[in-house]
Amino acid sequence: MRTAIHPNVTVVDHPLIVHKLSLMRDKTTPSSVFRQLLREISLLLGYEVLRDLPVELRPIETPVGPMDARFIKGKKLVFVPILRAGVGLLDGLLDLVPSARVGHIGLYRDPKTLQPVQYYCKLPEDIAERLVVLVDPMLATGNSVAAAVALLKARGVKDIKLVCLLSAPEGIAALTAAHPDVRVYTAAVDSHLNDHGYIVPGLGDAGDRMYGTK
Numbered sequence: 001m002r003t004a005i006h007p008n009v010t011v012v013d014h015p016l017i018v019h020k021l022s023l024m025r026d027k028t029t030p031s032s033v034f035r036q037l038l039r040e041i042s043l044l045l046g047y048e049v050l051r052d053l054p055v056e057l058r059p060i061e062t063p064v065g066p067m068d069a070r071f072i073k074g075k076k077l078v079f080v081p082i083l084r085a086g087v088g089l090l091d092g093l094l095d096l097v098p099s100a101r102v103g104h105i106g107l108y109r110d111p112k113t114l115q116p117v118q119y120y121c122k123l124p125e126d127i128a129e130r131l132v133v134l135v136d137p138m139l140a141t142g143n144s145v146a147a148a149v150a151l152l153k154a155r156g157v158k159d160i161k162l163v164c165l166l167s168a169p170e171g172i173a174a175l176t177a178a179h180p181d182v183r184v185y186t187a188a189v190d191s192h193l194n195d196h197g198y199i200v201p202g203l204g205d206a207g208d209r210m211y212g213t214k
């Protein structure tokens with residue numbers, strides 16, 4: 001099930017996803033369950049994000065006879081989680097495409113300005129030739145994701161998709177204005193951001209929920 005709310009945004013609101021997301025939102029859900037649910041949702045979001053991968057025909061023999069079978073056509077992929085919460089979506093995506101490369105971008109939000117500060121960046125050398133799937137569970141102000149996209153574009157990347165679990169309208173507006181070429185896949189668009197830049201009703205701080213750091 002896919003809902004469109006903005007030409008660049010696909011809301012993947014399949015019942016399996018919304019059910020798992022509701023469990024994640026519940027503040028009594030323990031970290032171990034939260035991480036497992038995030039991984040399961042990443043598989044379901046990944047299914048939609050990779051829907052357009054090109055396929056090619058290759059001859060094979062089934063036990064019954066020859067056929068031209070469809071295989072993914074060697075499209076080179078990189079998954080790039082934004083540290084630290086983006087890591088929670090990575091393993092599910094790697095389950096789907098084990099041969100994908102992985103880059104990491106470390107950004108934290110300055111709590112006063114809410115502006116992103118980069119502290120780490122390690123990307124494959126040939127990233128410019130690849131489809132980059134950027135992953136961050138929360139599209140809140142959009143500042144971190146926009147900064148990560150700018151960094152990727154500075155490395156020559158032309159094809160970028162964003163997977164995020166939850167989005168705020170403010171983040172969608174900011175990202176699509178700054179980078180109208182980036183397609184966004186999200187499980188839900190919530191009401192708004194609060195004064196601290198948290199998504200309402202949201203699920204709290206995704207990194208803290210994943211790792212029990214609060």
Ligand code: URA
Binds near residue numbers: 200202203
């Ligand atoms: N980052 C989070 O982890 N949660 C929010 O609600 C906003 C940004």
